[in-house]
Amino acid sequence: MGRNIGVFILALVLLPLAGAQEPPQPPAARPAGEADVHRVVEEVNAFYREYWRAWDERDVKTIAESLDEEFASYLYVSGRVMQADKEASVEGVRQYMDSVRGKQTLWNRSLLTVVPRSATEVTAAVRSDFSVVDTPVGEIEVTLEVLRRGADGRWRIVRKWSERQAF
Numbered sequence: 001m002g003r004n005i006g007v008f009i010l011a012l013v014l015l016p017l018a019g020a021q022e023p024p025q026p027p028a029a030r031p032a033g034e035a036d037v038h039r040v041v042e043e044v045n046a047f048y049r050e051y052w053r054a055w056d057e058r059d060v061k062t063i064a065e066s067l068d069e070e071f072a073s074y075l076y077v078s079g080r081v082m083q084a085d086k087e088a089s090v091e092g093v094r095q096y097m098d099s100v101r102g103k104q105t106l107w108n109r110s111l112l113t114v115v116p117r118s119a120t121e122v123t124a125a126v127r128s129d130f131s132v133v134d135t136p137v138g139e140i141e142v143t144l145e146v147l148r149r150g151a152d153g154r155w156r157i158v159r160k161w162s163e164r165q166a167f
Helices: 002-019 032-056 060-065 086-099
Strands: 067-077 080-085 105-118 121-132 138-149 155-166
Touching (some): 032 060, 060 067, 060 086, 080 086
Antiparallel strands (some): 138 155
16 A cells, blocks of 8 residues: 555656646846855955965065055954054054064964945954964954955955954
8 A cells, every 4th residue: 555655646746747848947047146245255255365364474565455545443452442544553563563573473263254235345254363372362353344345356454343352
């Protein structure tokens, strides 16, 4: 009896297919917007690979070029919000590079998410863990960063909102 039920179910499934006169429709193409979103996310991932490599290589020039002319940074640390423009931020990077000269630094960076706002602007969430070898203290920083593609096609960070905590 079980075999008869299986044959009956198979016949019910195949019967509509045998009587169909039109070929099956191809799957719907991805909307153009979805393809654009995928491309934008890939470009932003490539931007961060280059940007983080510049940090690893202590390349202040490339780091500065990765910041938009209108760049603004907001950092919450120890109960205070500190604000900096591009010039002050690049100077802070230079001071940092001087302070770790000759020391081995350890970074663990994660691009948590990229949320495209348009084909030329995204919001990204980033986590960075940082320490200097042979020191007992490190930092964890979580940021929301707004990136914009310039007229030259390059992505740059426009705004950075950060929370930093020592560990």
